[in-house]
Amino acid sequence: MQIFDYLNKEGLLHLIRKIMGRDVDLTQAEYDALPESKNSDGKNYYIYDSDIAVTAEEVGFDGSTSGSTATNSQQALDELFAADKKTNESLENLNSNLVQISYQGAGSHNAIYRGKNLGTSVTEAQYAAISAGTFDDLYIGDYWVINGVTWRIADFDYFLNCGDSSCTTHHAVIVPDTCLYNHVMNDTNVTTGGYVGSKMYTEGLEQAKTTIKAAFSGHVLKHRELLVNATVDGKLSGWAWFDSEVELMNEVMVYGSVAWGAHDGNGYNVASGNGQFHLFSHDHSRAHNKNHWWLRDVVSAAHFAFVAGHGHASYYHAGYSLGVRPAFCIKG
Numbered sequence: 215m216q217i218f219d220y221l222n223k224e225g226l227l228h229l230i231r232k233i234m235g236r237d238v239d240l241t242q243a244e245y246d247a248l249p250e251s252k253n254s255d256g257k258n259y260y261i262y263d264s265d266i267a268v269t270a271e272e273v274g275f276d277g278s279t280s281g282s283t284a285t286n287s288q289q290a291l292d293e294l295f296a297a298d299k300k301t302n303e304s305l306e307n308l309n310s311n312l313v314q315i316s317y318q319g320a321g322s323h324n325a326i327y328r329g330k331n332l333g334t335s336v337t338e339a340q341y342a343a344i345s346a347g348t349f350d351d352l353y354i355g356d357y358w359v360i361n362g363v364t365w366r367i368a369d370f371d372y373f374l375n376c377g378d379s380s381c382t383t384h385h386a387v388i389v390p391d392t393c394l395y396n397h398v399m400n401d402t403n404v405t406t407g408g409y410v411g412s413k414m415y416t417e418g419l420e421q422a423k424t425t426i427k428a429a430f431s432g433h434v435l436k437h438r439e440l441l442v443n444a445t446v447d448g449k450l451s452g453w454a455w456f457d458s459e460v461e462l463m464n465e466v467m468v469y470g471s472v473a474w475g476a477h478d479g480n481g482y483n484v485a486s487g488n489g490q491f492h493l494f495s496h497d498h499s500r501a502h503n504k505n506h507w508w509l510r511d512v513v514s515a516a517h518f519a520f521v522a523g524h525g526h527a528s529y530y531h532a533g534y535s536l537g538v539r540p541a542f543c544i545k546g
Contacts, residue, residue: 318347318348319348319349319371320347320349320370320371320374323349323352323353323354323370324354324369324370326353326354327354327355327492327493327496327497328353328354328355329355329357329497330355330356330357331356331357331358331359332352332357333358333359334358334359334360335358335360336358336433336544340352341544341545341546342546343546344384344385344386344544344545344546345384345545345546346384346546347371347384349370349386352370352386353367354367354368354369354370354492354493355367355493355497355500358429360429360430361428361429363390363391363392363394363425364391365389365390365430366388366389366390366493366500367387367388368387368388368389368492368494369387369491369492369493370384370385370492371384371385372385372387372543373385373387373437373439373486376438376486377437377438377439377455377486378438378455379438379455381435381437381438383435383437383545384546385435385437385543385544385545386543386544387491387541387542388430388541388543388544389463389491389540389541390539390540391500391503392503392539393505393537393538394421394422394425394537394538394539395421395422395537395538396535396536396538397414397418397421397508397535397536398413398414398533398534399412399413399418399508399518399532399533399534400412400413400414400532400533401533402532402533403516403517403532403533404515404516404532405445405448405512405513405514405516405517405518406445407443407444407445408442408443408444408452408453408482409441409442409443409462409510409511409512409518410441410442410443410454410456411443411444411445412518414462414508414510414538415441415510418538419460419461419462419538419540421538422460422538422540423459423460426460426540426542430544433544433546434459434460434542434543434544434545435459435542435543435544435545436457436458436459437457437543438455438456438457439455439458439461439485439486439487440453440455440456440485440486441453441454441456441485441510442482442483442510442512445512445515447515448476448512448513448514448515448516449476449478449479450476450478450479450482450512451479451482452482453482453485459542460540460541461510461541461542462510462538462539462541463487463491463509463510463541464483464484464485464487464509464510464511464519465483465509465511465519465527466484466487466488466489466490467487467490467491468491468494468501468509468521469490469494469501469527470489470495472511473519473527474511474513474517474519474527474529475511475512475513475519476511476512476513476514482512483510491541501521502521502523502525503523503539504523505523505537505539506520506521506522506523506528506530506536506537507521507536507537507538507539508520508537509521513529516531516532517529517530517531517532518530518532520536
């Protein structure tokens, strides 16, 4: 609402008198033309002619000039509304610039959810901001729409300083809003070899890698992730560091905690993906796109975890085809 929406006619008259620096006698037509209040109680407020005989002194007029050139009530109102419009424009500009504060880096930019459409490609300026680690004008939830896919910023510098060969490159984690396609974790209901031993890892992510590298050509970050590569009777038994570009997420990245992942040795499932992406902590609904999609957590000898289309954490047979919604990082 504009500030004048809160004023009844009497309030407007008080302001007119203050601006003009003298008492004002309105004709009935002028008075009737005054806008009515839009107070929160939904009522319109009226006053009568006998109520408007108020002098400037009664509203604190001190005899000093206001700078107004108005000679009648209509001009005074015009000046008031022009000033109100200018004030609101200034407030809107201030609001839009609040996020352009001097604080830079992953810490402050991970703390703000904005959800702005950034266009149909990443600009050179945006890549430069990522490379510098300042992330200027980039915030959680911001997104690009490239080749019909909405690619959303999920986190900044999530893997920085992590890895057996430490990641020292500033980056933004990207997650598509939708599943890119469906695929099985394995041809049969087995979890032998964990995530790294699955058909999803060895073959199923290739289509996603092609799509992602076409959208962010030359800017997909290769880093190191600690991934499950061994199981015994459905229980996790080993992990190792692997080069990583595009991966399924784990439960912690999405939910912020473990859910169905095998509880004997669950630390193997968590590994280097040991924190929730800020996208999902700021806006929980972003985890749910009304489709079933795979996570990389081993649950048992026959099952992997997945995010259910109804919005709950679940698991299913490895041989079933569910959505592929991977995460990856872009660099400058």
